Amino acid sequence: MKFLGELAEADLGRTQRCNRRLTDPNRLQAIRDTGLMDTPREEAFDRLARLAADILHVPLTIVSLVDADKQFFKADFGLPSPFKETRELPIDASLCRYTLEGEPIISSNAPADPFLKFHPSTGPWGIVAIIVLPLINPEGHVLGTFCCIEPRVREWTAHEITVMRELTASIMTEINLRNQIQKLKAEQNLRDTFVAALTHDLRTPLTASKLGVQLLARRHADIPTVQASVARVTASLDRAERMIQNLLDASQIKAGKRVTLTVSECDFHEITVQTLEELSAVFTDRFVLKAEGAFNMVADPIGLRRIVENLASNAAKYGAPGTPIEVLLSRSGGRVTLQVRNQGTPIAESDLLTIFEPFHRSRSAMESAQKGWGLGLPLVRGFAEAHGGTATVTSSAQDGTCFTITLPLNAASPELFSALSEPERVNTNEPSRLRS
Structure with a gap:
């Protein structure tokens, strides 16, 4: 655009540098990334425009984005017609474009200013009188401006300029937080897509491998060494399938979704016994089950098994070696409580706050020789909450570490599961020790 007079060399250089910045593709992409261009008014920005007008006692404040071909008014106080309706200005008429180098425009008397008067x-x-402050993102790109205008000569005080700078920072905080949320959503979508593709691509060769192993077992049913090898391979493939399912479920939980349940009538006591018997083959004779009678439920049997499996195996891995691991089942009204308790180094208080978060591993777990992804406990809580229940943990040097899972007896009717009080301690029956 043409100024209405001859600019000083320094001012002319400023306009030329800002003009080059105007069409910088990285700057324009940064504006697109905000998702604010050509969007309706929003109270979050209008509030700051009103606040500036009220504190500085000015009739006009504007929050703008400066694109390559126009200046878009995202928020304002006192904007006159027709700009209040169109909410934009052709870029050739824009004064804010001359802040694109990151330098503000501040004047107490624009008609007498050697740059602004033209x-x-x-x-x-x-x-x-005018204050125009650039909106600068963390990468250094000027997205637009926050300005206030006074139609009379006015000497801006240091306090007034500070107020405008602080409000400008608040605008950028709002924009940056929105950008971070958008990035997190994009990362979440990418992660979900990746996990879905990974689980699909891995399950196909696993299924083919299992079919091949089963065929091999049938062809050589009379050779014990082949059968032993087949059993080991099948167990490894089953474990790989469980790991894939854990990853898929953990991704769902991290995305704020509940894991899918397939409920049926089942006996939690029987499921616990079977699971602990299988784990005893790996962790020897350490599990002590305290329970009495059947625990008939309407629940997801696989989900219940995974709760017991994760808690019991964690207790065996990270508890004091050789010490017994207590597994307690109790009933109270319309709910059942599972507790898994082990002795050993307590979980740090800071880790107790995040221990159920996906991919989190406590400090003691990372310092141990045990490898893991940090998925077991998030899955425990995910399955508990999907049933309409809760998962909690306590840990101290004196009492050991105790994970408590409280579930409704009928997961198909979550409304029967009212707000829980602190689970009462189970009766200490004679322990039934499980043998491998």
Whole structure:
């Protein structure tokens, strides 16, 4: 655009540098990434425009984005017609474009300013005293401006300029937080897509491998060594399948979704016994089950098994070696409580706050020789909550570490599971020790 007079060399250099910045593709992409261009008014930005007008006692404040071909008014206080309706200004008429180097425009008397007096918008807009501060993102790109305009000569105080700078920082905080949320959503979508593709691609060769192993077992049913090898391979493939399912479920939980349940009538006591017997083959004779009678439930049997499996195996891995691991089942009204308790180094208080988060591993777990992804406990809580229940943990040097899972007896009717009080301690029956 043409100024209405000859600019000083320094001012001319500023306009030329800002003009080059105007069409910088990285800057324009940064504006697109905000998702704010050509969007409706929002109270989050209008509030800051009103606040600036109220504190500084000015009739006009504007939050703008400066694109390559126009200046878009995202928020304002006192914007006159027709700009209040169109909410944009052709870029050739924009004064804010000359902050794209990151330098503000501050003047107490624009008609007497050697730079501003030649700008064609100064007169028609009634600009006399003005503060224009650039909105600069963390990468250093100027997205737009926050400005206040006074139609009379006014000496801005240091306090008033500070107020405008602080409010400008608040605008950028709002924009940056929104950008972070958008990035997190994009990362979440990418992760979900990746996990879905990974689980699909891995399950196909696993299924083919299992079919091949089963065929091999049938062809050589009379050779014990082959059968032993087949059993080991099948167990490894089953474990790989469980790991894939754990990853898929953990991704769902991290995305704020509940894991899918397939409920049926089942006996939690029987499921616990079977699971602990299988784990005893790996962790020897350490599990002590305290329970009495059947625990008939309407629940997901596989989900219940995975709760017991994860808690019991964690207790065996990270508890004091050789010490017994207590597994307690109790009933109270319409709910059942599972507790898994082990002795050993307590979980740090800071880790107790995040121990159920996906991919989190406590400090003691990372310092141990045990490898893991940090998925077991998030899955325990995920299955508990999907049933309408809760998962909690306590840990101290004196009492050991105790994970408590409380579930409704009928997961198909979560409304029967009212707000839980602190689970009462189970009766200490004679322990039934499980043999491998």
